Amino acid sequence: MITVRFELNGEAVEREVDPRRLLVHFIRDDLDLTGTHVGCDTGNCGACTVLVDGEAVKSCMLLAVQADGTRVETVEGLAANGESSPLQQAFSAAHALQCGYCTPGMLMSATYLLRNNPEPTEREIRKGIQGNICRCTGYVNIVEAIQEAARK
Amino acid sequence: MKLEGTRTLGAPRATVWEVLNSPQQMAELMPGVESFDVKDDRHWQAHVKIPLGLGAMRMSMEFEKLEEREPEFAKLQAKGTGVGALLSMETSFHLSEAGEATEMRWEADVRIAGPVGSMGQRVLQPIVNQQVQNVLAALDAQVQQAVRG
């Protein structure tokens, strides 16, 4: 077991963790933040996307111990005091989610995109969410929601 | 996956035959053998660790000699388990005299069963090819050593 300390959605976390445990399982099973999802076992689907030190990463391709000393943001951190962010609101308004399973990862990738590129083109949006698989929407309304959020 | 080839080995046929039919010498041919047990003259078992840059791939291999016609033909079966995959390989080789040297014609039918996971097909075939080349190179070396005595 190794001690990890990091900042999770603005709060300090300190835990013992088995070095083999992936960050996604640590977040879900040990820290009980279940908004971050698992959709594959090969790092392809992006449902587990979180931000580590401001960068979008797949939390299934990172050991929990590698998060030591970092700042981690998950979907639970997007809504300040329960108030949905403009991006979250845009996802709802544009019907950019159906089952909602890919949504947390998609929102984290989109958050990362908009922080670094506040006025993305459609192509840039698509490139920005290429690492996130959605099986419900064909991405049509997701792209529209991100465009809409960028306009605001 | 069927592989085949011909290789000329610089040694008399009897020498080559001896190398190919000695389980201990065979063990030397294979990459990453950690342990090798001869159960009887037709069955052997080996634990191998195929060295890959990303970390070793461990397999447990069982060999069975299926057929032999000294000094020209032999057929072996190998079955490996581990890494969530099963490897089965049937290899046969024909030895013929080519002057001082020996010509070896070999065939291998390699089957890999099981969820090979993210490694996938795209890399397995090159890995198998690569291991076969390693075995042939090692065979060359063994034969040379046998010649030198």
Place this chain on the structure above:
Amino acid sequence: MTQTTMEPLVVEREQTKPGFVGQSIPRKEDRRLTQGQGVFFDDLKRQGMGFIHFVRSPYAHAKIRSIDVSKALALEGVYGTLTGDEVAIQTDPFFELSTPPGSEIKDYALAVGKVRFQGEPVAAVAAATRELARDAAELVEVDYEPLETVVEPDAALAEGAPILHDDAGSNVVWSGVFDWGDWEAAKAEADHVLTIDYLHFDRFSSTPLEMSGCLVEYERATGQWTLYCNLQMPGVGAIWMAPAMRVGIDKLRFVTHDIGGGFGNKICLHPYFVACCLLARKLNRPVQWTEWRTDQHMANSHGNERVFREVEVAVKADGTLLGFSCKAIDDCGAFPRYEPLGAIIWSQVTPGLYRWRNIRVDFTQVCTNKSPVGPNRGYSRLQHLWLTERIIDLVAHELGFDPVEIRKRNYVKSDEMPYETPNGCVYDSGDYARCLDQALELVGYDKIEERRRDAEARGKLLGVGIGSTLDSGTNNFGQSTLINPELQFSGNNEVATVKLDIFGEIVVTLGTVPQGQGHETTASQVVADILGVTPEDVHVRPGHDSFWNSHAGFSGTYASQFAVTGLGAVKGATENLAWEIKRVAAGVFGAAPEDIELEGGQARLAANPEAAIPFMGIGAIVNANNAILPLDVRDVTLNCRYVYVPPFQLPDKERKFGNLTLTYATQIHVCVLEVDRETGAYELVDWAVVDDCGTRIHPQIVEGQVHGAWAHGVGAATSETFAYDEDGNLLTANFYDYHVPHALDLPPVKSGWIESPSPFTPFGSKGMGEGGGGAIHAVCAAIQDALRPAGKPVVYDSHNPYHRVWELMTRPEESRKLISVESR
């Protein structure tokens, strides 16, 4: 209107005032799902819970000589194991739907004595953590004796083929001939007979992003199992599981909340769930199982793979289609499970969108050493619709007809609706030609030749393709008796319960099991309109719970039916509640219920709106203050359960004839793509889809379903396939090789709609989630069109990755061998 042999189904619809139905209101589900507060089964935890990992067969076909779990049990943190031997003692084989030989197949929760596909579970291990469970699973030693493998359906039927199920004695599950009209006469009357030797509909699935699984609690005192899970059809799951487990059906409580996509792939989970239940009982602790992606690809339901042979088509000189005949060989993988229902379900759309009256299909379903199939978005109809579309396009291609004109000539016309098909199904409404025109306009079809020339200048071959499909919704389960006359299934049902609580809250309980279709939202629209409140005033419970007693035998979310059955039940229950509220208010005011109107959360006298009781008052009176009620109103419960039963009759088993579904939505796709002449790689450059699902309850949700069905179709046509090698190894066991389209792979899509209200349903709406696979054919047709200059190859497969396109364009003569025309 054509003559129909069925009794009229037409529903009288009263004029309703404009309300929430028809509006795209914000979805109730979205807040929790966008904030990471959704409740998916894997989010749940219990004290002392064991994690299950299945030991799966690496072989596609092998005898199990022995299983040794001792090393696994010796590992610290392992709670226990389960093997096929235990399963065979503690359970009976699952009920089979088929007649012999398929009925003789023995299907258990774990492999018993033999494995029949790669990934088949042979043992299960439960341990304290997910990691330990997998460690322990690796320590289970299984001694296999490999057997000869059969992966191709033709090979499975051949003399001397390895037999999967010795009990059945054959690889055939079911076979039968469907013969409607007079095919021989049609053939004799034809000016051209087109023959296609081989068409192949490929194997894929919708691969929902959330894996299957459950958390099971067992209560010793009562023998009660509770399964927190994502089973999308619990009613049928219980019918499979309870008898096999030798318990009453109420001993299995299914609870679902949010589900991360289902698409039919979460219907056949019963073998896994039984294993989990047995372990929960054996270990006396909660257990949970979450499938892994690789497991899902290897061993969860695949879509049905189907080969069509000896396809013959009778065509008149003017392009009128008279009929077709073919052999269909459906490959259901190692176990039938939901099958052989697929052997009949295609016949809901027997003629596709076309007016041909003479159709003969010789259908055989066969087992192979591949993953079992199960319903998959467009289940069994998309294979057949693809066939009808392939026929139309190949007739046009070979005989020189325009693909648009030949469709319009042969489409069922809007003024022929309701239209009875040759096998007695009734197409309720629609205007296919108008949908096609609109789709063509959206891609600028009149300018297509210019674009073709432009592409050519860039070294690309441009192609345009049409896929026109039907989405048949609301099954008549009586169709199962056309497969097996002994089965006691017919009709359909769905339940909703609407209550007014003591403090005036309106609570809706559905029988359905939503997986993203927005049922909470659309149900609230219906309720709000009837009760005179807003959707925010209506609480719809998320998910499903058997203990709510708000479900029936066919409850679930599948087969494009919620807008009809689910909302039909909601409407019925709400109307009953409204009547009870009016009776209570009338009792208080000494008026007649007819004098009461519901508005703004109040029941009031229509003639004197000042005289009003808020719903809170009504709830309080009935629940806590009922002594003030007149005696004749005291039967009121304000808790109204309603079962919607569509107006079906038993089909005619002899003729395999009858109305098999209530509604038929339409989806028409036009695809434009460009093929790289040098590589066979192609890019989708434009796409239009026009949908007609009758009255739309929530247009945005409808459009979302259209987008989703489109994306699944594109994936299946281009890069999603479950491919096996000759030894039965799955070659696409993960998202590397099974490539699901991502945002860069899909072009922006232009979608349009028309509304042809169904005369048979409560709102004029039609079920529409599945889409019929129109996108798959649109890609095939566009490739065929694009490759015309490359020797007119025949697109014979539903799945066309780059390498196949390359083969088609470099060796057109190979595929052209598959087709011939006899003209008289």
Place this chain on the structure above:
Amino acid sequence: MLLREVQYARPGSVEEALQALAAHEGARALAGGQTLLNVMKARAASPDVLVDLRDLEELRGVARTQDGGLRIGAMATYAQLMREPAVGEARPILAEVVAQIADVQVRNRGTIGGNVCSSDPTNHLPPLAVAQRWTMHAAGPAGERDVAADEFFLGVYFTAIGPGELLTAITIPPGGSDGFASVTLGVDGTCIANAAAQVRDGQARIALGCVGAVPVVVSSPDEVRAAAPDAPADVHASADYRRHLAEVCARRALEQAS
């Protein structure tokens, strides 16, 4: 998803990293982890110890060399290479190619060193490295040594970086003109075939990926078929089709470079 047991070390310097690698035969360097952790999830390869290079800031630098080439630390991520002005100036093709690798998340973690060291035949960078004659700088118990790209790739998941060694940096010589072409599974997806080309002093050098265990070098697209006898067949391409695609990629890469 569930790895075998593994130990974890987090050295603070290259020296410490080398000590950690030398201390266990089964130790492996963990850079971005975007391949290694995946292979470990499949339990295909299972190192005993992971030596995490995250704190080795000295392995992240990107700078122009005096002769106008580039020296890139092995831990430079793809995302970093896309942003680095030095890359854009000296070898824009590198930024173009890494932008095609996988997706945003992977590019944020994946490193140039990891890409070449994993030596997956479908990777983008091995053919580029060979075509452009990169030099790999390795540190090990016996000191530092340089390996030419030609001698670096030994097989699938197998390079000249031996046990106990660490790839620290890569030098890319000053450019000729470059090209890269691929046919991928989906837009910017896994390569079915790829080729990198460099033309320098009128001499073309083309390296093909995907057709063998290691990049195959040819000087003209016409040589591709003969040079790739063992092109693998898989569900995406037969051996023959893959050779054909390799030839097309070679031609396109060369065209871009010319």
